[in-house]
Amino acid sequence: MHARDPHACHDFAPARTRRDALRTLGAGFGSLALGGMCADLSAAEAVAGPIAAGSRTHHPAKAKxxxxxxxxxxxxxxxxxxxxxxxxxxxxxxxxxxxxxxxxxxxxxxxxxxxxxxxxxxxxxxxxxxxxxxxxxxxxxxxxxxxxxxxxxxxxxxxxxxxxxxxxxxxxxxxxxxxxxxxxxxxxxxxxxxxxxxxxxxxxxxxxxxxxxxxxxxxxxxxxxxxxxxxVQHLAPPKSLSEQRRADQLELLADLNADYSGRIEAVAGAEDPAVEGAIRGFELAHRMAGVAPEALDLSRETxxxxxxxxxxxxxxxxxxxxxxxxxxxxxxxxxxxxxxxxxxxxxxxxxxxxxxxxxxxxxxxxxxxxxxxxxxxxxxxxxxxxxxxxxxxxxxxxxxxxxxxxxxxxxxxxxxxxxxxxxxxxxxxxxxxxxxxxxxxxxxxxxxxxxxxxxxxxxxxxxxxxxxxxxxxxxxxxxxxxx
CATH class of the missing domain: 3.40.720.10 (Alkaline Phosphatase, subunit A)
Structure with a gap:
């Protein structure tokens, strides 16, 4: 399989676009983190690779x-x-x-x-x-x-x-x-x-x-x-940062990224890979903040x-x-x-x-x-x-x-x-x-x-x-x- 459109393999026609979600998320960005927004998107977008539309693999896999x-x-x-x-x-x-x-x-x-x-x-x-x-x-x-x-x-x-x-x-x-x-x-x-x-x-x-x-x-x-x-470095926000202040920062960041991405797409006719990568990175970082500390905590082992x-x-x-x-x-x-x-x-x-x-x-x-x-x-x-x-x-x-x-x-x-x-x-x-x-x-x-x-x-x-x-x-x- 090859991807004729490098980004099409990641777009599975969710109910709303990431740009719309980022613009309308508002104060919920801080309280629910970005995971709440992603829950509204197609699950396939969050987890699938480019061959997900078929059998997920070219042939039966022995390893995951x-x-x-x-x-x-x-x-x-x-x-x-x-x-x-x-x-x-x-x-x-x-x-x-x-x-x-x-x-x-x-x-x-x-x-x-x-x-x-x-x-x-x-x-x-x-x-x-x-x-x-x-x-x-x-x-x-x-x-x-x-x-x-x-x-x-x-x-x-x-x-x-x-x-x-x-x-x-x-x-x-x-x-x-x-x-x-x-x-x-x-x-x-x-x-x-x-x-x-x-x-x-x-x-x-x-x-x-x-x-x-x-x-x-x-x-x-x-x-x-x-x-x-x-x-993971810089994953957790500074302890001195209040929840409301963090929510404000995240909302501003989401709006700026979405606006810039929209302008690039309007001019070039396609998404900017660097901007989309940055947006996806911020999305993942916010989701990680809730689960990574536990996954990385070796003290939980016997x-x-x-x-x-x-x-x-x-x-x-x-x-x-x-x-x-x-x-x-x-x-x-x-x-x-x-x-x-x-x-x-x-x-x-x-x-x-x-x-x-x-x-x-x-x-x-x-x-x-x-x-x-x-x-x-x-x-x-x-x-x-x-x-x-x-x-x-x-x-x-x-x-x-x-x-x-x-x-x-x-x-x-x-x-x-x-x-x-x-x-x-x-x-x-x-x-x-x-x-x-x-x-x-x-x-x-x-x-x-x-x-x-x-x-x-x-x-x-x-x-x-x-x-x-x-x-x-x-x-x-x-x-x-x-x-």
Whole structure:
């Protein structure tokens, strides 16, 4: 499906227009908030994506929502989830030359064996590094993609490729495409929330809508791996502001926005996307004010659940709160939640300490997220995706580091229709290059959309004279990892 009129997909002929509602709302704006006005509008306008007029999805969906766990910096595949005995055996030897292979920045040609041992887990017998003993307990529910490869040897390129499908040009993020395609399950919360998103390597581009309508931008909470207060900034009005004063301000703001939007439409013959996005943003903010504080309140969780994730404990507390919050947001109806570590997985040196510290922070919280989703009946229709922007080299950089490697790495998926206990593809015997089951980043995105019931070739948006899509002109669904 593509939207010939970029805004028609959001207009379902409500009983009255937003502009009329904004102009006539009056004093009720403050006492009832904007949610009262929206209740008078068609419910479809509040929750539906552009394919709502049909079956809501292009094909039956296996997943309703996504939690993406972003390991910023690039974990090493051969030190985490893909055992390479030959690499350990040939530690200190030279990597055999490979015609046409990507030349890395400063990596030597000397092989560096993994400093961690691997054990087999689960009925599937999957080998997992001792870095991830908690996640290893869930291998029978995980589909491992060992033949991943991507574009972008630098972090800036690769991070944007992972989040937007483009390593150079501004494009809508994955979460924005999901929001655009499916809308929200809860009209009082954003459909896309990014927890502690990167402040570098693309920054807001990684959770922005680019040319999609502005309401599909993520609401960001925290930054650079730090959740901060865990609240949405500037959502609540100042305590010094009286209810009547707030009502007056909101009424004036609504009138100004409606008047300006009407004048633009009268001249241009169409709504101004920026103004409409701002109006929708204010509408959502007022609806959020009544429900977001409860959804974001981790103190409502039992002590047992908090302990399961590692809340209040070192070193897990920070990432544990993000994972627990992600589960709460999914329960509340958010379509796409991104959870980010800080820029910490980039071990050009001191690999053993760096990866050990990073894994200790995230292993228990991730395993707890999978277990908690499962026991609540949410894992079945919640797709959890784990990975970084690329992997690491099989050869050493300096004494004990690894360089960037977009030519072969591992990501994994669990729940939401992903087939558990399977490994698709592999890198070569040293872990250097994707060799079998090669899966490009476009393929991963196509598969994620497919599990959500969206056809990546049909979910398009017309911009600058052509139809754009998340996967550009490539991408295939990796059916081998679909249950």
């Amino acid at each position: 929502r996504v939690i993406f766990l972003f390991m910023h910096g690039g974990p090493a595949q051969m030190d985490t989830f893909e055992e390479k005995p030959r690499l350990s055996k040939d530690d200190g030897k030279k990597l055999p030359p490979r015609p046409g292979a990507l030349k890395f920045n400063d990596a030597s040609s000397t092989l560096l064996g993994s400093p961690w041992k691997f054990r087999k887990y689960g009925q599937c017998g999957k080998a997992v590094s001792e870095l991830f003993p908690h996640v290893a307990q869930h291998v029978d529910e995980i589909a491992f993609l060992h033949g991943m490869h991507s574009r972008g040897q630098s972090h800036g390129q690769a991070v944007c490729m992972l989040h937007t499908g483009s390593d150079n040009l501004p494009r809508p993020s994955v979460g924005s495409w999901v929001s655009y395609g499916l809308g929200t399950e809860n009209r009082d919360l954003p459909s896309f929330i990014s927890l502690a998103p990167p402040s570098n390597h693309g920054g807001p581009r990684n959770y922005g809508p680019a040319f999609l309508p502005a309401e599909h931008q993520a609401t960001a909470i925290g930054r650079a791996g730090n959740l901060g207060s865990g609240s 002590k047992e659940t908090q302990a399961l994730y590692g809340v209040g404990e070192k070193p897990t507390d920070g990432f544990a709160k993000q994972c627990l919050l992600a589960r709460r947001l999914c329960e509340a109806g958010v379509r796409y939640v991104q959870v980010s570590t800080g820029y910490s997985w980039d071990q050009h040196g001191n690999l053993k300490k760096g990866h050990a510290d990073n894994a200790a922070k995230v292993d228990q919280p991730i395993a707890a997220l999978l277990a908690d989703l499962k026991r609540r009946g949410l894992l079945e229709d919640t797709l959890v995706v784990w990975g970084g922007e690329f992997g690491r080299t099989a050869t050493a950089q300096g004494k004990d580091g690894r360089d960037h490697n977009p030519s072969g790495f591992t990501m994994w998926m669990a729940g939401g229709g992903a087939k558990g206990g399977v490994c698709h593809g592999s890198t070569d015997e040293f872990g250097a290059y994707a060799e079998t089951g090669r899966t490009h980043m476009h393929d991963l995105h196509a598969t994620m959309l497919h599990l959500l019931g969206l056809d990546h070739e049909r979910l398009t948006y017309r911009h600058a004279g052509r139809d754009f899509r998340l996967t550009d002109v490539a991408g295939r669904v990796v059916r081998e990892v679909i249950a």
